[in-house]
Amino acid sequence: MFTFPDRMKQFLLFMAVICLYAGTQAQDRPLVVVGIVVDQMSNEYLNRFNKDFGDDGFRKLMNGGTYFPNTYFNYVPTATGPGHASIYSGSNPSGHGIVGNRWFDRKESALTYCVSDRNTKGVNGESTVGQRSPTNLKGAAIGDMLKLSSSGKSKVYSLSIKDRSAILPGGYRADLALWWDDVSGKWTTSDYYVGKLPDWLDEFEKTNAADNYLFTWNYDEGSNIDVDLKNHDAFEESFKGSEKTGFPHDLRALYEVEGFGVLKYSPFVNTYTFDLAKTMIRKSGLGTDYNPDIISISFSGTDYIGHRFGPYSEEIRDTYIRFDRDLGDFIRFLETEFGGDFVLFLTSDHGVMPNSEFLKSTKIQSQRFDYKELKLQIKDQLKARYGSENIFMSLVENQVYLNEEELKRLGLDVNSVEDFLADFLQGIVGLNVVLTAHDLMHKNYTRFPEVLIQNGFEKERSGNLVFVLEPFTDDAEYTKGAGHGSPYEYDRHVPLIFYGRGITKGKCYYGNVDITQIAPSIADILKISRPPFCTSPSLTDIITTP
Ligand SMILES: [Zn+2]
Structure with missing residues (x-):
């Protein structure tokens, strides 16, 4: 009677296990x-x-x-x-840290x-x-x-x-x-x-x-x-x-x-x-x-x-x-x-x-928002209140960044400057909600749209102030075509x-x-x-x- 040598038996057993393993893997996934x-x-x-x-x-x-x-x-x-970061990481920007297409990098002092x-x-x-x-x-x-x-x-x-x-x-x-x-x-x-x-x-x-x-x-x-x-x-x-x-x-x-x-x-x-x-x-x-x-x-x-x-x-x-x-x-x-x-x-x-x-043209209310004008207004406000427009650092994707060096130089408390600017921004036509970084770090928001701002906030990368515009409000720099970025239904329903x-x-x-x-x-x-x-x-x- 023909029998396999021991080494051959071992090999066949090994192959059988491999096939079984591959088979179950293929069935599972x-x-x-x-x-x-x-x-x-x-x-x-x-x-x-x-x-x-x-x-x-x-x-x-x-x-x-x-x-x-x-x-x-x-x-x-x-x-x-x-x-894309959220889809593939299963988290929102507060976790994965991709808080925008661009943001202001405080360490590099640049966008x-x-x-x-x-x-x-x-x-x-x-x-x-x-x-x-x-x-x-x-x-x-x-x-x-x-x-x-x-x-x-x-x-x-x-x-x-x-x-x-x-x-x-x-x-x-x-x-x-x-x-x-x-x-x-x-x-x-x-x-x-x-x-x-x-x-x-x-x-x-x-x-x-x-x-x-x-x-x-x-x-x-x-x-x-x-x-x-x-x-x-x-x-x-x-x-x-x-x-x-x-x-x-x-x-x-x-x-x-x-x-x-x-x-x-x-x-x-x-x-x-x-x-x-x-x-x-x-x-x-x-x-x-x-x-x-x-x-x-x-x-x-x-x-x-x-x-x-x-x-x-x-x-x-x-x-x-x-x-x-x-x-x-x-x-x-x-x-x-x-x-x-x-x-x-x-x-x-x-x-x-x-x-x-x-x-x-279809009778729905809509408006354009002038970011360039907003930047000038922020600088004016800071100058009038604190004597320096250099406190303003950057405005990008609805995030306002303050110049920490300048705040230090002037001996100003960052939280109170954030509060001052938040009060000012809240009164701007076309702007819906503004939140400060210190509130975003210490409070727990549950209502719309504050909760969406908080989910998009990451303490190292997000601005000192984060705001959202009113619905159907878009950048005044354009009159043609379309944009996105807001917390409203049309921008986040996919x-x-x-x-x-x-x-x-x-x-x-x-x-x-x-x-x-x-x-x-x-x-x-x-x-x-x-x-x-x-x-x-x-x-x-x-x-x-x-
Ligand atoms: Zn786009």
């Missing part, structure tokens, strides 16, 4: 988690444009997954940097950008677009926890046109985060991640140069012209070197004036991002072993287009019709690639306020959909949920620990039960 952030996507778009969508994109996710139509950001400012890092440089030697890393993120992101749990074997990738939307989702241990340089028209990264761009990116750029996406943008074939949206043209900003704001937009001609930047203001930049995402997934071997991987993809074109044309423009409608089709194509790609063994979530980093002049393996199909949960509940849900799905500042309950019970 999806191969890949795909995070999709659609920059500046209001939840309302899923309703308003639903009739224009096909069956394979947003509708497929809603019908085949679990949809949360009442998902909210629970802090101000509602902006891209804080938004700082949320992902700037002078200790890094671009892999192509770029200083302006290359000095980037997640170093300002406090704690960690979900990808970091996945790396820790897998001894670094799980892969973490991210990409976006905007650097901050690629870097913050990737966390500290991303294998690679790619963003786009609109001057060279090429994708890039910093030496924080790699010393050199991967060869596959070179190949991709050969077949998919930015130049290939400079089409003429007109109504999508088959979609009806919406006359009401056409009337919105007067409230839209035109491309540089062009007077008109309506279709068609000839990107190749506009490129001559604005350079590759024109691509960001067209739906083709989203197609470009999808194309790179597919290549990144294939070439970096995502989902090819039993260590689950994460890829985060953030689509910035929707934000650029929203800023320039506004939420009630024909451009934004057309952008979502095209995005829906690209999304359908991408879901098919994922299904082919991973055989359905993936979990996808789709959400946004903030909403948007309609154009102020457009609102007024969609959230989970889809894929193990996710309940065709469920719509109408309860209010918080944007910080995504990361703990992904932690449950991947069976890993949550990032350090994450205290929100997960949605796992809702998304995995009928």
